[in-house]
Amino acid sequence: MDIELSAEDLAFQSEVQNFLAANAHTPDQDYMKWRMDWFAKAREQGGWDVPKWSTEFGGPGWSPTQHYIWEKETAKGGTPLDAPFGPGMLAPVLMGYGNKEQQDRFLPDIRARKVHWCQGYSEPGAGSDLASLKTKAELTEDGKHYIVNGTKIWTTIAHMADWIFCLVRTDDSDIKQRGITFLLMPMKQPGIEVKPIITLGGAHSVNMVHFTDVKVPVEDRVGEEGEGWTYAKGLLQHERTGIAGISRSLVALEGLKHKASSVPRGNGTLMDDPKFRAKVAELEVDLLAVEFTELRSLASAAAGTAPGPESSILKLKGTEIQQRVAKLTVEAGGVYASAWGAVPAGPGFARGGMSSYLASRAYTIYGGASEVQKDVVAKNVLGIKRSK
Numbered sequence: 001m002d003i004e005l006s007a008e009d010l011a012f013q014s015e016v017q018n019f020l021a022a023n024a025h026t027p028d029q030d031y032m033k034w035r036m037d038w039f040a041k042a043r044e045q046g047g048w049d050v051p052k053w054s055t056e057f058g059g060p061g062w063s064p065t066q067h068y069i070w071e072k073e074t075a076k077g078g079t080p081l082d083a084p085f086g087p088g089m090l091a092p093v094l095m096g097y098g099n100k101e102q103q104d105r106f107l108p109d110i111r112a113r114k115v116h117w118c119q120g121y122s123e124p125g126a127g128s129d130l131a132s133l134k135t136k137a138e139l140t141e142d143g144k145h146y147i148v149n150g151t152k153i154w155t156t157i158a159h160m161a162d163w164i165f166c167l168v169r170t171d172d173s174d175i176k177q178r179g180i181t182f183l184l185m186p187m188k189q190p191g192i193e194v195k196p197i198i199t200l201g202g203a204h205s206v207n208m209v210h211f212t213d214v215k216v217p218v219e220d221r222v223g224e225e226g227e228g229w230t231y232a233k234g235l236l237q238h239e240r241t242g243i244a245g246i247s248r249s250l251v252a253l254e255g256l257k258h259k260a261s262s263v264p265r266g267n268g269t270l271m272d273d274p275k276f277r278a279k280v281a282e283l284e285v286d287l288l289a290v291e292f293t294e295l296r297s298l299a300s301a302a303a304g305t306a307p308g309p310e311s312s313i314l315k316l317k318g319t320e321i322q323q324r325v326a327k328l329t330v331e332a333g334g335v336y337a338s339a340w341g342a343v344p345a346g347p348g349f350a351r352g353g354m355s356s357y358l359a360s361r362a363y364t365i366y367g368g369a370s371e372v373q374k375d376v377v378a379k380n381v382l383g384i385k386r387s388k
């Protein structure tokens with residue numbers, strides 16, 4: 001595995017650094033205007049607004065190493081907020097399995113960040129065991145529409161989204177992985193009701209979505225009826241690699257050290273405390289190990305292999321590390337971290353620490369819970385057979 005960057009890669013790295021520095025958000029700029037300008041400028045760079053899209057659809061066509069550089073540099077330099085559901089999740093499905101009409105109809109608005117999407121996979125009785133989903137779609141007699149009934153849960157930003165991409169059951173006569181269909185629906189229409197779920201940290205980002213006799217034209221089905229499981233599975237592997245957030249953790253760890261160095265402890269700071277230092281060192285060692293795993297998967301991607309079950313290792317360890325950084329940040333904030341949401345007290349960083357920590361509990365659940373990732377690793381990476 002060669003992790004030395006070539007002269008070309010180094011040139012690309014400084015091009016990215018220059019772009020991010022020249023277009024960084026400044027406090028005097030209106031955030032939403034800056035965000036849209038940023039995407040427009042990134043697009044002019046040759047598809048940097050949609051890094052993962054192929055050149056055929058206007059993406060930059062980067063090598064795996066260039067993607068890695070982009071991840072690292074944007075983790076440091078920052079990019080505008082961008083929900084992954086449209087550009088990162090639905091778009092690859094449409095490019096791979098959608099027809100030309102669907103690609104022309106949906107991709108431009110996804111790219112322009114004009115139309116926002118949410119992901120309707122999980123249901124009250126189908127999370128880890130997603131293939132058990134029961135939301136039903138029945139074809140009308142004239143074959144022109146599906147009528148959808150059922151409930152989705154944990155649907156992130158459903159209350160703000162314009163459209164939802166959904167897995168629904170069109171046939172339950174075969175094994176549960178068959179008979180699942182991939183449908184697209186506008187959110188603002190009769191029969192769709194969104195109910196908020198407030199999470200531990202007090203935030204409203206997830207929802208319950210009820211469907212009652214929702215009429216979906218057959219043109220809004222992606223791919224073949226009953227083949228949705230195949231399309232959804234490919235998406236999950238990309239989702240898992242993204243959630244691992246290793247570059248972001250490297251930056252967050254440096255931030256943690258900086259924060260701990262500002263907290264007085266004895267004659268020095270918290271960063272001089274041997275116990276705290278040991279925890280930070282342990283975290284850093286583990287993070288380094290995961291970074292090397294990521295580099296290994298980068299090397300196999302460079303050799304032309306699509307992300308496989310090893311993306312589960314990255315998801316598993318990457319999300320645990322994000323939780324440990326959040327936990328140590330709370331520890332650094334001490335008692336002040338528990339006063340989150342109240343009148344700010346103590347070091348400035350302490351205020352947001354607890355809410356980030358509580359939000360981080362979900363990292364090992366969504367995109368496939370840790371126990372399930374362990375199953376995937378045991379079976380498909382280590383080749384361990386299930387005992388009878």
Ligand SMILES: Cc1cc2nc3c(=O)[nH]c(=O)nc-3n(C[C@H](O)[C@H](O)[C@H](O)COP(=O)(O)OP(=O)(O)OC[C@H]3O[C@@H](n4cnc5c(N)ncnc54)[C@H](O)[C@@H]3O)c2cc1C
Nearest residue numbers: 119120121122127128154155156362365366367368369371
């Ligand atoms: C903040 C947040 C945002 C989310 N956003 C979305 C979204 O936008 N769209 C969407 O569709 N879904 C979303 N989800 C849902 C998420 O994908 C599911 O929560 C996840 O798949 C787990 O399913 P579950 O909650 O039903 O738990 P369950 O599957 O019921 O799991 C409960 C527990 O049992 C364990 N378990 C389950 N199966 C096994 C097994 N085979 N072996 C060992 N242990 C097992 C799990 O690890 C877990 O600890 C979100 C979830 C959260 C928390």
